[in-house]
Amino acid sequence: MDSLFSHRDAGSTDREPGTKPGPLTAEVTVPRTRDESFAGFTDGIHLWWPVDQTRFGDGTHPEFTSGELFEEDAAGNSASWATVAGETSGGELELRWHYLGNPNLSSRVVVTFTAGRGSTQVSLVHDGWTDGELGHEQRAAAPNWAAVMASYRRFMGGAS
Template sequence: MPATLTIVRKSVVVPIAPDAAFALFTEGLQTWWPVETHSMSASEGKLPLALDMEPRLGGRIRETRHDGEPMEWATLTAWEPGRRLTLDWYVGRHPSQSTELDVRFEATPEGGTDVGLEHTGFERLGPAGEASAVNYDEGWDLVLGERFTRACAGR
């Protein structure tokens, strides 16, 4: 297996300032994330009771499953409000099998924000890494490209 697998990169421009985009991405996660398709509960055909992010370095993203069980998705490893966040991303896996998600928020000349996402570390998943990278490449199109973009446009 190659030492480094595919790097998933996505970029969208949203019509709100970086501080507002960052706040919506982090503090408003539960308002735009597609939990009906992209959650641990969704894998059982249910909706989670909650989804939240602790907005700080070392904070966690947690889903409260439909049955009340808490499930951690990620740990924040960089926290620069209005500019950047980085996460160890391990939805459905042990934290030792995390990939890395880096999200940057940069002002555009028009007053909006260029939101850039880079998802790496798939080699940590062993033989399943390549398939996971392909799934995330498609998944981020929905999550960032459609749902987050639409949420920003509604602000």
């Protein structure tokens, strides 16, 4: 007689074929204008991005340049993280986030800057994963956005 309980095969996953993982989100409020918040996020990224969220570690320099976000280490090695897909006058930044540096396997990161009274709410959504297991791998390889955004908030003078 078959068992009354089903047991998962050791090699199987709980994921349905063709499914996409859910989005990753993070949100912080910083005590700056929308334009200052956007500039701090883009122009100052090398000052606040957590080193443990980089490929090369200590001595690395993340930077937006020529429509690309990349990291360069002290020896001149570089890694492309994302391409800028669009921005709207400091209100939104959209990136195509490269899985393992491959622009052909990109997901989407949208950072929205919403002005408030004496502050700006900065919301990040990372989605647009590939279908199936590859999409789950993309999501697992994504930065720890909560830690990244917490570092950005501290840099911009927000509460810890």
